Amino acid sequence: MSDAVINKINGTKVSPGIAIGKAYVLGKSNQQITGTLLNGPVEVQQEIVKFENAVINSIEEVEMIKSTLSANTVSLEILNVQIELLQDEQIKTDVMEMISLQYKNANDSVIEVVEASITILKNLNDDYLSARAADVQDAGNRILKHLNNDKPTGCQVLEEDTIIIAEDITPSEVIIMDISKVSGFATQAGGKTSHAAIVAKYRGIPAVVGCGTALAGIQTNDLIIVDGENGEIIVSPGTEVLNHYIEKKNDFLKQTLLLNELKDVKAITTDGVAITLLANISNAADMEASFAFGSEGCGLLRTELLFMNRTSFPNEEEQFEFYKGIALKAKGKPVIVRTLDIGGDKQLPYFDLPYEQNPFLGYRAIRICLDRKDIFKTQLAAILRASVFGDLKIMLPMISNILEIREAKMILQEVKSALTALQIKFQEDIQLGIMIEIPSAAVTADLLAKEVDFFSIGTNDLCQYTLAVDRLNEQVKHLYEPFNPGVLRLIQNVIEQGKKHNINTGMCGELAADVSATLLLLGMGLREFSMSATSIPYVKNLIKNTSITEAKEIHQHVMGLDNAEAIIHYLQESNKQ
């Protein structure tokens, strides 16, 4: 592929897949500063009237587009923002001032004010706000169009498999574009929250954004490849490259199809061992969505979301409704509810945690719950009450010793007694388990196993605590390595002890979703994996095509290797076979 090098442009991948097609370059509206100055107050008055009329006409135009859309669409929201921008008092005042004080005409004033506003938004160093520059530009363009009496830009007639090339895609363009004909997007500007990215992801169209000015050389009808897997744009590829990408595109489509087919297939190894694949979720909607990816329940319900984004602690009733909603959506499938895991990097605006030198080693999770029993009891009562609506289990985070479990169990018993006294129903034998995420817990799994119904290995914190690495710290995060032999030995011990003491052991950290770890973990004896739902088909595909015997061999070999690099290399090679 010698000819691939010259015409390759890199950007940010925002939506996967491969698209091959002809370019359609979205024209920039031809707004130009005229430089003409106004001659006296009469002309100033005329320009102000022209500007005001252009704004009125623009708003009318957007209202008209709005009336053609059905309610509650994303486009409708975008247009409401657009209307607010069109009648924005700040923009209006700035334009009027420029006309009356600097004698610039309406056209030039609008261009300058819009440009200044865009600069402000872009300088806020916030991806979301930078992306809103496209909305401001869109409003400006619309006013300019009406100022200059340009013909309305109607729907472009696009050919099949068109690849849209643009500086940035404005909301109006997204709305009037015939998306069904678009097979890919490439834009100069934009990040993950740009309109192009959102539309592409929503429609499953490959897209690369933030490609920079290198895209400017592309002409309409150039042959373009959008590689959404690697974040690359290839312009006018030679036959060899083209064939390579046609193959890649077909592979991707085949894979997508395969993953869709896998949805309803059970995760069973070639030698007949069934593996449970669960989803990590934050709310009822996640639970429902996870089934589309073939999840068999929830291995980790993060309850933090319920506590965040509000001004006070949720009361028992609110919490009950939340857990009940999820239990119902789970339709009898298990849901492991992790009790409140705040502190560390997760703060609540209404709960003043003292400043700490080492928040990750400090007052967090179960430590807060055992200290503030009122908070803990409210949550436990709500979970217990909701347990009659599904198969809920309780999981305690950040356990470092057995006494914490015993204390939590006593509190749980108190809450149960209180509910019984009030004749409130709940699942008497609700399972209680713990997260294994502190090295002391992993090492003493043999002791802890006698106190609980299940383990769930939280690899993110376990790795961070075992290796003494803050993975949010740029300078040391390269040391954060779940394949470190030390971390792997801890994981192995937990799985072994769980098996020995006949309790269920699952894994809910990022390692559970990492396909290079799947066979190793199977070999160690892990039979339950919980991950973000979208990863489930990939892990399942591997499980279906391997045997426990093979997995055990891989496990044995890995335990003989002395560093993470060698382990990762070996595992990736094994996956290829």
Added chain:
Amino acid sequence: MITQEYIITAAEGMHARPATNLIRLAKTFKSVTKLKKGDKVIKLNSILNILSMGLKGGDAITILIEGEDEQDAREAINKFFNGELKHL
């Protein structure tokens, strides 16, 4: 004049949608309404100005209301920040 403090309860901060709703709400009152964070004060009549404040979830802000219907405005704005905003 009424001053009232709030915390931005929308997880993602004051994004375009909540900003639009807040401005539309403020416009229904005769009172002049302003938003203050640190030394920066803006009138609640410009979505651009609200966005430019770069308000994040958890940020503390002050709302200033002055005019004949300031009590009604306060009530509506209370509702917005303590209720509606969470769901936007």
